[in-house]
Amino acid sequence: MDQAQIEVQVLDSLSHIAAAEWDNCACPETADGGRPYDPFTTHRFLSALEDSGSVGPGTGWQPQYLTAYLDGLLVGAAPLYAKSHSQGEYIFDHNWAHAYERAGGHYYPKLQMAVPFTPATGRRFLVRPGYETIGQSALVQGAVQLAAKHGVSSLHVTFCTEDEAKAGEQMGLLHRVTQQFHWCNDSYADFSEFLSALSSRKRKTLRKEREQANRFGGHVSILSGEELKPEHWDAFWTFYQDTGSRKWGSPYLTREFFHIAHNSMADDMVLVLAERNGRPVAGALNFIGRDTLFGRYWGCIEHHPFLHFELCYYRAIDLAIAHGLKRVEAGAQGEHKLARGYLPTQTHSLHWVADPGFSDAVARYLEAEREAVGEEIELLTAYGPFHKAQVEEHQ
Incomplete structure (x- = not known):
């Protein structure tokens, strides 16, 4: 032409x-x-x-x-x-x-x-x-x-x-x-099968991290679509501001973005939310693609050992396996992801x-x-x- x-x-x-x-x-x-x-x-x-x-x-x-x-x-x-x-x-x-x-x-x-x-x-x-x-x-x-x-x-x-x-x-x-660093799904049936692909020492380390992370004194919810409510975005906005101020000086996204995304993109998102004593304390926001889970934003108002790894990396692997997704892209940088099964x-x-x-x-x-x-x-x-x-x- x-x-x-x-x-x-x-x-x-x-x-x-x-x-x-x-x-x-x-x-x-x-x-x-x-x-x-x-x-x-x-x-x-x-x-x-x-x-x-x-x-x-x-x-x-x-x-x-x-x-x-x-x-x-x-x-x-x-x-x-x-x-x-x-x-x-x-x-x-x-x-x-x-x-x-x-x-x-x-x-x-x-x-x-x-x-x-x-x-x-x-x-x-x-x-x-x-x-x-x-x-x-x-x-x-x-x-x-x-x-x-x-x-x-x-x-x-x-x-x-x-x-x-x-x-x-x-x-x-x-x-x-x-x-x-991306995690690739080798048709794992569950997280335990993924662990079996790791060396013995790394397998033990990941198990200990997950066990310690989940002893933070609360519970973790996986929210998407109609399960997402305005109050969840209020909590996540607080987390996001904390991360944004530490990493970039000020957040890139406005509060209004999450309001608009709630109305137009709720089915595209999965929020992994940790709550303790009835209060949200940390969260990781993912976006869902056809064959990939995209980890995008994380933040917290309380610091608990390995909770970041649990919400951002291990729960993302759980989600990918459960939904038959081929990979998890966990964002930019971070060689610490390598030890958690995310390869360059x-x-x-x-x-x-x-x-x-x-x-x-x-x-x-x-x-x-x-x-x-x-x-x-x-x-x-x-x-x-x-x-x-x-x-x-x-x-």
């Missing part, structure tokens, strides 16, 4: 496009009545961020959603934002920014094709089935042209899929490889830098970084908690 047939538009709000039209590209797999692969690029999630004021004026995340039309038919879309900082991304480019500005340039603003505050792998070039090649090409060209038109330093496509990374690299973007896994991003000299320097850096990440993943996997046979199978 002739690329000239494609019309790329920029929207400053998702209110300008119908949810069904956007989701035809974002999650076409839901046509069979099932869940999306992940809920984060759906119209309802991105709208919750926008409508709650978590993105938009004053946040450093200004929506610039891309849409690509072929003869009036939406064939591609992308969550794109103009950024005035590098917070809430989890693919770190602070050193790039410092180097760029030491050389006399202005690194910000930049363009970020991503789901804000969400280090979860998923499609970023949202294309209607049957239009993959032309849709991806239009979105990449549209984003680069937008970056050039406004004179921004760079474009970053973060936590894209490996297939998207390969396609983007062929279109001239720079490919970056980083890592997270590659994550991918794509980058375009306007300045040719700086782009060449970034390309050299990324080549060395990919090699180092590969070696680290191999080393960490070998020192993981699984029996040797399990490790060899994963590699």
Whole structure:
């Protein structure tokens, strides 16, 4: 098809496009009545961020959603934002920014094709089935042209899929490889069967951690859908503020986000809530995908040994096994996850830098970084908690 047939538009709000039209590209797999692969690029999630004021004026995340039309038919879309900082991304480019500005340039603003505050792998070039090649090409060209038109330093496509990374690299973007820790379900019948795959020493350690965590003096509830009530979000907002203030200085999400998400996304979420003496004391919020459980937020107002591991990691494994999910993505960073059965896994991003000299320097850096990440993943996997046979199978 002739690329000239494609019309790329920029929207400053998702209110300008119908949810069904956007989701035809974002999650076409839901046509069979099932869940999306992940809920984060759906119209309802991105709208919750926008409508709650978590993105938009004053946040450093200004929506610039891309849409690509072929003869009036939406064939591609992308969550794109103009950024005035590098917070809430989890693919770190602070050193790039410092180097760029030491050389006399202005690194910000930049363009970020991503789901804000969400280090979860998923499609970023949202294309209607049957239009993959032309849709991806239009979105990449549209984003680069937008970056050039406004004179921004760079474009970053973060936590894209490996297939998207390969396609983007062929279109001239720079490919970056980083890592997270994911738990993979080897068709375990229950948590005990998962434990049997671990070495004896690690198996004993995990059992002791769970036993101690569950002696915190209260009980743990698993809440989703209609079981979630406004008072649960009041409690979780308190937890989230505590975590946000310690990690980022201030929370990324507003209180209104949880109110909107309660009304539009309750079936996409699972809240693991610990209560003691009739009062919520800690919680972990997960989002449910078609074959993946995404651990997203944690917080507490009381500290109990190993309760964090129990709510965030072990209960997530329980949920994944119970619902036949293939994996748990437990968010960014955290080598402590390795001992709990979460193995290092590659994550991918794509980058375009306007300045040719700086782009060449970034390309050299990324080549060395990919090699180092590969070696680290191999080393960490070998020192993981699984029996040797399990490790060899994963590699």
